[in-house]
Amino acid sequence: xxxxxxxxxxxxxxxxxxxxxxxxALPEMCATLLTADTVKLINVPRLHDVATMRxxxxxxGVETETHGERGGMSFVAADSITPEAPYxxxxxxxxxxxxxxxxxxxxxxxxxxxxxxxAIGSRPVDQHIKGLQAMGAEITVEHGYxxxxxxxxxxxxxxxxxxxxxxxxxxxxxxxxxxxLADGVTVLENAAQEPEISDLAEMxxxxxxxxxxxxxxxxxxxxxxxxxxxxHAVVADRIEAGTFLCAAAATGGSVRLNHARGExxxxxxxxxxxxxxxxxxxxxxxxxxxxxxxxxxxQGFRTTEYPGFPxxxxxxxxxxxxxxxxxxxxxxxxxxxxxxxxxxxxxxGAKIEVDGKTA
Ligand code: UD1
Numbered sequence: 001x002x003x004x005x006x007x008x009x010x011x012x013x014x015x016x017x018x019x020x021x022x023x024x025a026l027p028e029m030c031a032t033l034l035t036a037d038t039v040k041l042i043n044v045p046r047l048h049d050v051a052t053m054r055x056x057x058x059x060x061g062v063e064t065e066t067h068g069e070r071g072g073m074s075f076v077a078a079d080s081i082t083p084e085a086p087y088x089x090x091x092x093x094x095x096x097x098x099x100x101x102x103x104x105x106x107x108x109x110x111x112x113x114x115x116x117x118x119a120i121g122s123r124p125v126d127q128h129i130k131g132l133q134a135m136g137a138e139i140t141v142e143h144g145y146x147x148x149x150x151x152x153x154x155x156x157x158x159x160x161x162x163x164x165x166x167x168x169x170x171x172x173x174x175x176x177x178x179x180x181l182a183d184g185v186t187v188l189e190n191a192a193q194e195p196e197i198s199d200l201a202e203m204x205x206x207x208x209x210x211x212x213x214x215x216x217x218x219x220x221x222x223x224x225x226x227x228x229x230x231x232h233a234v235v236a237d238r239i240e241a242g243t244f245l246c247a248a249a250a251t252g253g254s255v256r257l258n259h260a261r262g263e264x265x266x267x268x269x270x271x272x273x274x275x276x277x278x279x280x281x282x283x284x285x286x287x288x289x290x291x292x293x294x295x296x297x298x299q300g301f302r303t304t305e306y307p308g309f310p311x312x313x314x315x316x317x318x319x320x321x322x323x324x325x326x327x328x329x330x331x332x333x334x335x336x337x338x339x340x341x342x343x344x345x346x347x348x349g350a351k352i353e354v355d356g357k358t359a
Contacts, residue, residue, distance in 0.1 A: 035227045085099050087145075100112045105177065169192040173196075195261070195306070
């Protein structure tokens with residue numbers, strides 16, 4: 001879709017089924033590279049990045065198939081696939097870097113393009129490279145490609161203690177997947193704690209991996225010789241749920257989100273309650289009702305790693321704040337260039353000033 005036409009002025013009311021999380025589905029699609037068996041994912045969301053990841057896997061020779069209405073997708077990565085991810089596909093989606101860990105762990109070599117530019121900042125992959133090197137990989141960057149292999153005579157990566165300079169979500173996922181098939185124990189310090197990490201760990205455990213500590217800042221993985229197929233349902237998308245909550249709050253509506261997980265959105269829900277919305281969380285749903293934007297008060301926040309306020313909800317909450325009463329201060333600490341929506345909101349009449357990381 002090139003254009004969305006929105007005729008505003010209406011409260012958004014209704015019930016929505018929340019999809020599977022994009023940020024869980026993408027690493028989980030890459031995890032299917034860790035075995036030659038069939039892996040079936042259900043609740044895979046229908047969106048562009050998922051289609052790109054499917055193309056990336058198919059381009060390597062992975063057989064993929066969709067099943068039915070519930071977002072079913074199966075994958076078979078035979079021993080004969082080509083462990084390469086070309087620039088043409090990687091440049092459109094940074095998450096392609098998630099193929100590096102599993103390919104290297106299973107095939108002993110991989111060629112994955114560097115991601116290239118990105119709309120929300122430079123987003124390097126130095127930590128991914130550093131961590132895999134600690135596990136014994138020999139990595140060079142040649143002509144924009146990450147060339148990774150094992151030293152001569154070595155069949156597998158080895159366990160390592162990996163301490164990243166900052167908390168990285170896809171980095172943690174890459175290491176967890178690589179470590180699942182490595183020799184010995186890997187300890188990830190400063191690991192990301194996002195629910196999508198725990199969901200990927202659950203899937204890997206179903207495949208035979210030995211993982212402990214997912215959801216905390218230290219994850220311990222004991223490598224196994226082989227992983228097998230499994231069936232796994234992708235966790236609900238907390239960002240999609242949070243987006244509907246902000247939309248209903250900003251328009252004075254009321255929504256019920258089925259399959260949503262309130263415990264994954266604590267920081268956002270707290271701010272919505274502080275603003276004056278009524279939010280209820282139960283088994284498999286979140287509901288919100290809003291007294292109208294003018295009866296809400298704008299809320300300040302800082303984006304931080306999970307369980308803090310998610311950077312992926314920063315723009316939506318800012319849109320809510322510009323409709324609410326009062327001024328607020330928003331600080332973006334994860335990405336250096338994630339205020340592109342500000343000028344568009346200003347064009348719509350919002351009063352926002354940006355100074356560095358703060359709006
Ligand atoms: C993931 C999410 C994205 C979310 C982000 C932060 C997926 C597919 N995407 O992105 O939606 O906005 O987490 O919650 O899950 N960094 C480095 N070097 C590295 C890796 C990261 O400098 O090797 C920096 C990044 O530039 C950024 C910060 O670390 O400033 C966090 O990035 P990271 O957590 O890796 O984000 P992604 O995993 O790319």
